[in-house]
Amino acid sequence: MVLETAPAGGESRSGATKLACGEVAVARRRGLFGCGSLSDAEGEPLRPGGLALTRELIGLANFRSGEAVVDVGCGLGASVRLLGARGVAAVGVDLVSPPGGPAGAPFIVADAARLPFADASLDGVLSECSLSLAVDRRETLVEWFRVLNRGGRLALSDLYCRAGEGVGRIASRETLCLEIAAAGFRVSRFEDRSETLKGWTARFIFRHGSLDALWSGDWAIEGEATKLGYCALVAVKPGASQSGGG
Numbered sequence: 001m002v003l004e005t006a007p008a009g010g011e012s013r014s015g016a017t018k019l020a021c022g023e024v025a026v027a028r029r030r031g032l033f034g035c036g037s038l039s040d041a042e043g044e045p046l047r048p049g050g051l052a053l054t055r056e057l058i059g060l061a062n063f064r065s066g067e068a069v070v071d072v073g074c075g076l077g078a079s080v081r082l083l084g085a086r087g088v089a090a091v092g093v094d095l096v097s098p099p100g101g102p103a104g105a106p107f108i109v110a111d112a113a114r115l116p117f118a119d120a121s122l123d124g125v126l127s128e129c130s131l132s133l134a135v136d137r138r139e140t141l142v143e144w145f146r147v148l149n150r151g152g153r154l155a156l157s158d159l160y161c162r163a164g165e166g167v168g169r170i171a172s173r174e175t176l177c178l179e180i181a182a183a184g185f186r187v188s189r190f191e192d193r194s195e196t197l198k199g200w201t202a203r204f205i206f207r208h209g210s211l212d213a214l215w216s217g218d219w220a221i222e223g224e225a226t227k228l229g230y231c232a233l234v235a236v237k238p239g240a241s242q243s244g245g246g
Contacts, residue, residue: 150239
């Protein structure tokens with residue numbers, strides 16, 4: 001069973017996003033932002049920066065062939081496939097499986113804050129538009145720290161608040177970096193990529209008719225979208241020397 005989401009005004013249009021039944025409750029709670037099953041007309045993930053930013057993020061974290069990396073909030077698995085093409089032993093994790101599963105991508109249904117991996121068993125965690133949606137960011141970061149080995153890298157792209165202490169559940173840069181450090185990581189790189197938001201917003205409106213469906217429920221931002229920025233961040237679990245995230 002799938003649910004076709006309609007643009008503002010209630011009229012469905014050809015190519016509207018379809019969500020698996022398990023995703024319906026999630027979408028109603030948090031809106032469509034971060035829903036990994038969203039894609040544009042070309043099938044590319046509908047998130048700021050798209051796969052171009054994913055490639056940059058993988059490079060910044062220096063995920064290498066033979067390393068084990070989990071993509072948390074993998075959606076349709078595009079980033080997992082991208083990692084796999086580079087020889088990385090990648091697996092995707094998401095709360096629900098999209099219709100048909102992520103094609104060509106190893107996949108596990110799991111909570112981001114309760115990953116089914118042993119302590120210090122991974123070299124990397126990739127998180128694109130997923131940490132900001134966590135019910136408890138601190139708990140989730142501690143869990144990501146747990147599964148990484150010493151020298152393991154967290155590669156993250158997500159929203160942050162550029163002005164003030166935060167907007168809804170979206171943290172300021174200072175709060176985000178403090179929470180990552182409190183989990184045990186060393187933030188080695190922070191890049192503002194807010195320029196990606198303009199194009200992404202236009203693509204979302206073209207796809208869904210308006211921004212009304214983007215944030216809702218617990219994740220509502222109450223008209224303060226102008227304060228939002230987007231970042232690419234790399235953090236390292238202290239220990240063995242790594243060349244990623246200079």
